[in-house]
Amino acid sequence: EAAVTQSPRSKVAVTGGKVTLSCHQTNNHDYMYWYRQDTGHGLRLIHYSYVADSTEKGDIPDGYKASRPSQENFSLILELASLSQTAVYFCASTRGLGNTLYFGEGSRLIVV
Amino acid sequence: GDSVTQTEGPVTLSEGTSLTVNCSYETKQYPTLFWYVQYPGEGPQLLFKVPKANEKGSNRGFEATYNKEATSFHLQKASVQESDSAVYYCALGAGTGGYKVVFGSGTRLLVSP
Numbered sequence: 001e002a003a004v005t006q007s008p009r010s011k012v013a014v015t016g017g018k019v020t021l022s023c024h025q026t027n028n029h030d031y032m033y034w035y036r037q038d039t040g041h042g043l044r045l046i047h048y049s050y051v052a053d054s055t056e057k058g059d060i061p062d063g064y065k066a067s068r069p070s071q072e073n074f075s076l077i078l079e080l081a082s083l084s085q086t087a088v089y090f091c092a093s094t095r096g097l098g099n100t101l102y103f104g105e106g107s108r109l110i111v112v
Numbered sequence: 113g114d115s116v117t118q119t120e121g122p123v124t125l126s127e128g129t130s131l132t133v134n135c136s137y138e139t140k141q142y143p144t145l146f147w148y149v150q151y152p153g154e155g156p157q158l159l160f161k162v163p164k165a166n167e168k169g170s171n172r173g174f175e176a177t178y179n180k181e182a183t184s185f186h187l188q189k190a191s192v193q194e195s196d197s198a199v200y201y202c203a204l205g206a207g208t209g210g211y212k213v214v215f216g217s218g219t220r221l222l223v224s225p
Binding site: 004031097100 | 157
């Protein structure tokens, strides 16, 4: 069974602070993704990566950075957290083209 | 860019009635189409996928046909159960040189006994 784990599972951050969300997968998958989930918007792609040390912008990358230091790990970084970034964030991994995404359980971020 | 549009929710049904969730997509590529389901407190999980045009996918009584001409992939179930209550996402996966998976806005299904 695919395994994607996220940390922290929940976080309260202050406006203007730095937030790092981490994701670890043990599937030996090349591709990893960060999505945010908001009511009415579904899942929107922030950043993704298909090889270590390289990341790609998704559909809503503004205000977010990503880091892929190894095949197993993929982080999402909010350098200056804002109220509008309050959401649930999901990490996912997959082998690649045409294959299923396996999701983590999500990280709930509240920015105050 | 690629996009997916699906039925807005919530959809409220009684057990034993039929379900249709509409999904339409736009892409210039050759996508794989997916339906994912998300239960409270969990991440989305695959319901089924269809990689080829004009083929049907199914799982747990749900089914959808990849209609390339109509660019549609509607989810159907003949008789829903209370345990089907969840959020359903239509998704499109495509890419050359990279692989992006784009999701619709999700449809919350509430089934009452």
